[in-house]
Every structure is written in C-alpha cells, then in structure tokens.
Amino acid sequence: MSRIGADLVEAFEEMAAHLRGEIEVESYEVPADVLTPEKIRNIRRKVARSTKAFEADFQISARTMESYEQGRRKPDAAMTALLRIIDKEPEAARRALAS
Template sequence: MSKLGDDLIESLEEVLAYKRGEIALPTRTVSPLPPARIKAIRKRVAKSPKEFERRFHVPARTMEGWEQGRRQPDPAAVALLRVIEKNPDAVEAALAD
C-alpha cells in the first residue's frame, strides 16, 4: 500500500476512536454571532443585503436569515464574517482573484 493509503487508514482509525470516545482530539469552539452583531457587520460594509452579496458573495437571503435570527451561520461563515468585520477590503480582494 502507498504512504497516502496508510495515512488515510490511520486517519480513519483515529476518527473512529474519537467517535467511540477512546481518544480526545484537540478542538476549537467557534462562538456564534448574535443576529444584531451580524447586522452591524453588514451595515458597516454594505447598505443592504444585496450590496453585501455583490461584495462578498454571501446570498442576500442568507444574510437576512442570519440577521433576523431564523438561521445561524455555521463556523466557517462565522469566521468569514469576523474577517469581513476586521478587514473587508482583504476579503473583497481575495474574492476578486
């Protein structure tokens, strides 16, 4: 078997051991963003959900759901929102490439 195959098998065995509670793996918890903060982030960088969609490729309806508390962004979306909050121009530039 190849090195890649061996590594995949080892990784899957580790996942199974974690799922069975046999080992602990390092984890990071991403705190959720409250709807008011999501709306504040959006308002700081865009006048409307549609403008936010144009700049950052997050659908306007998704933003509206998060802002109204009907849905919660997943950890990756929370990370994106936090980066937009800190440096919207960098995110916009990265998306333009």
C-alpha cells in the same frame, strides 16, 4: 389539556412568579465572541448599504444574510470565520473574493 399546553401554562406561571420576585430563574450570558443577529447586521451595515450590495461584494446571498440578521438561521463555523474577517478586514476580504 395537552402536554404542550400544560408545559406552556407551567412556563408562564414560572415567569409570573419570577416577575413578582418570588423565585430566581437560571440566566445565561452570551459570550462576547458569539455572532448574534444584531452583531451580524452591524457587520453588514458597516461594509454595505444593503444585503444585495453585501452579496455582490462578499458572495453571501442576500437571503442568507437576512436569515442570519433575523435570527432564523445561525452561521456555521466557516461562515462565522468569514463574517469575522469581513468585520475586521473588509478590504482584504473584497480583494480575496474579487473575480
């Protein structure tokens, strides 16, 4: 068995032992200020009916938003700031980005 296969078997055995209550595993809490894919989707839905409409208003490509919403990509610090501004002050963001 390859090393990757052995690691997967070990991980599944650990998961099964946890589910049976035999061991405790380390857990993590996601800080409230982290933009999860669900939070990003909720921001977009609050201000636009689609990723295309969001793109038209805020100049963030529909594909980029889809990647964030599906968890395939994470926004960098500048994008996180912009998304937070859009969440709290969408009309101000629209005015600032208007051509």
